Amino acid sequence: MGQRAVHRLASFCTLASCSSTADAASAFIGTTHRCLRPLHGRAILPLHFSTHTRYRGALEPHSPLGGKRRRDRLGWAHHVSLSDITLSEVESGSMMDDDGDQNCNYSGECFDEQHFAAFEGAIDEIVSKRNVMRDFRKNEADLSVVKAHLLEKRRTLSCWGIEHFLPPNGAANQRLQERREAYLDATGLTPPQHKLATVLLAHLADHCAKNRAPAPLHVAWEKILEAGMTPLSRTLSTYLYVLSLEGETDGASGRDVAAEVATFHDALYEPTEKTITLLVKSLVGRGDAAGAEALLDGISDGPLGQLRHRTTSPILKLYCEKGEIGSALRLYHRMRTTSRVKMDAATYAEFIAAVAENGYFRSNANCIVGAEDLGYAQPCGPGFLDALIAEMAEDVLDISEESAKLLHNGFASGFKDSGLSALSESEGMTSVTSLCKDDALVADRVAVDKDTAKCPVTDTTLRLIVLEQSQRVHVHDTLLEMARHKSMEYTARLAARGRSTSDNAEKAELATQILKEFSEWLDAREGKPYTAIVDGANVAYFGWGKVNVHQLIHMVDALEKQGEHPLVVFPEKYTRKKFHLRAGMMQVLKDEEMGLLESLKEKMYVVPPMCLDDLYWMLASVSNQTASTAGQDIAVPKDNAEGRFPGLRPLVVTNDKMRDHKMDLLEERAFRRWCCSHIVNYNFTEFIENQWEEREIAFHEADVFSDEIQGNACPGTGAMAWHFPVSEWEGNERFCLRLPS
Secondary structure (H helix, E strand, O other): OOHHHHHHHHHHHOOOOOHHHHHHHHHHHHHHHHHOOOEOOEOOOOOOOOOOOOOOOOEOOOOOOOOEEEEOOOOOEEEEOHHHOOHHHHHHOOOEOOOOOEOOOOOOOEOOHHHHHHHHHHHHHHOOOHHHHHHOOOOHHHHHHHHHHHOOOEOOOOOOOHHHHOOHHHOHHHHHHHHHHHHHHHHOOOHHHHHHHHHHHHHHHHHHHHHOOOHHHHHHHHHHHHHOOOOOHHHHHHHHHHHHHHOOOOOOOOOOHHHHHHHHHHHHOOOOHHHHHHHHHHHHHOOOHHHHHHHHHHOOOOOOOOOOHHHHHHHHHHHHHOOOHHHHHHHHHHHHOOOOOOOOHHHHHHHHHHHHHOOOOOOOOOOOOOOHHHOOOOOOHHHHHHHHHHHHHHHOOOEOHHHHHHHHHHHHHHOHHHOOOOOOOOOOOOEOOOOOOOOOOEEEEEEOOOOOOEOOOOOOEOOOOOOOHHHHHHHHHHHHHHHHHHHHHHHHHHHHOOOOOOOHHHHHHHHHHHHHHHHHHHHHOOOOOOOEEEEHHHHHHOOOOOOOHHHHHHHHHHHHHOOOOEEEEEEHHHHOOEEEEEOOEEEEOOHHHHHHHHHOHHHEEEEOOOOOHHHHHHHHHOOOOHHHHOOOOOOEOOOOOOOOOOEOOOEEEOOOOOOOOHHHHOOHHHHHHHHHHHEEEEEEOOOOOOOOOOOOEEEEOOOOOOOOOEEEEOOOOOOEEEEEEEOOOOOOEEEEEEOOO
């Protein structure tokens, strides 16, 4: 940590003398003590955690007036010299308040009975385990001695908290060594026995983790401090995991034991994300958002310098709860511009709701101090809301119903004169169906018309946001690369079954080349462009579990009646007279079925063996078909005279969910845009007597508006109406947000 962070720490430590601030600074120093440097020739000592309430002689960072300070029982600071305090005073518990009271003289005091009973039972159980006995096989005689000392119900030495071993210059190991020697002198244990006690408490940590039992570790932690033990980093990490299972504090004493362990860990080893997160959580639990953020600032130039969502979001939430919107905005901006922080929908919703609740989106609101410095041209009002939701839309596609309610309540609170009522936790959001006046606040559930994309409340028309040309090229190139990988995976599966797979790399390259040739053929062929690509295997298998050629014929006929020009993509395997369906099952096509396949020859592309047919119909959907389209847009407009499905062309007719490909193909937003604008699902009615009889096909055409957050101008006023898909609602339902114009 640099000098900048030290000055910041010293500043906020001297602002107030309340215990919560002292505790916050203690956690801060505990985490970053190795980075602290002397300030004006004086070293900074750690503050006292408010864990042992009888000990009131806590050391604090140096006063601006010089020297060290000790609190009296009212919390006021008095100056003492560092040289006045010695290790012997700490070990003997003889530190005195200014009124003469002795502090922390805990020698002989019993441990918490409930925790000790759990500790005793756990120790008895694990010492009989084989892996524990293996650690003691050369020193079995020591086992009973170590166990007896660990199960001693009274403290051997005076109470010793983590504040006692964090002296200047980061000499924590030295203080632990001094404590260890004092413990060995008092107990008569040998160094090897002390080491075995440390090992036994490590086994205890593993035992408690397996059984999800935190109680024994409270006593174990006190034993570690009392005996000056130095557990391994991984052991302390296990302690942190188990202690975090029971909540933020020990209900009986109010101690944040997990935060103490995290501080202890970071005094001995490099801080980890887990320890930093726990310390931040501890500070947030005390209501000190500024202290938590300062802690992160203190390690900004270290190995954990990149902020993460789990460490920053609790601080942001606390700022929002306290109404400190300027500080919240500053941290929010840092989070958005930090690569390792992945902002989620809930975090965005909480922040925007808090800004709304504090009235900063009103047209007459005061500007948020510092907003312009962060790049917001309008630091308050409707323009500021538009900027924040536009940022949200870059990272988030939809929200939960809980987030929708949070936004509704935030705006209801911030616009009390709007007539909008807040919802209780048990209330659901009901859909609003009538058109609202321009001067009305809208923060409601709406059902967008599936055919016109019109919002019934704001009269805005939602857009269909399609793939950009660069994204289409990306899909094309990714599919070519996927052809290579899928071929290699297929031959690897064959090898696992003991089948010959020579020339795997050559076959993979061949699969890529064939797909590339298909792409070039689509682009160069002349004639009528294809407007519907049929996933032939999906259609032929649908509802049967085997290939139904008649069903494929019905699909082609239905599409042609709709005015489409279809291309069926079909694996070569299913064009044979006889083929394997799956293990132990063969299908033999009738002569009539073979004739039907022959009739589709001019409308079918047969995918060669060793090639994955899914890649072909996916690639066809993004082909420009340059020669056949002659540069013309083949999309179908709404309300066209032919009665065709409106939207982009070509359509892709399939019920394939593409779970195997979506993450390889595109990032989530682009994949959703591709599906919304290209994919058409279908369903066949059951046949009555003969499967070759013509049957009705129900098509679920591609969407006319996109399934993602979007803003559109309201007619007349130009005010922005935002629509958010909600994961628990129907596909055409949205949370609609529009400010009064």
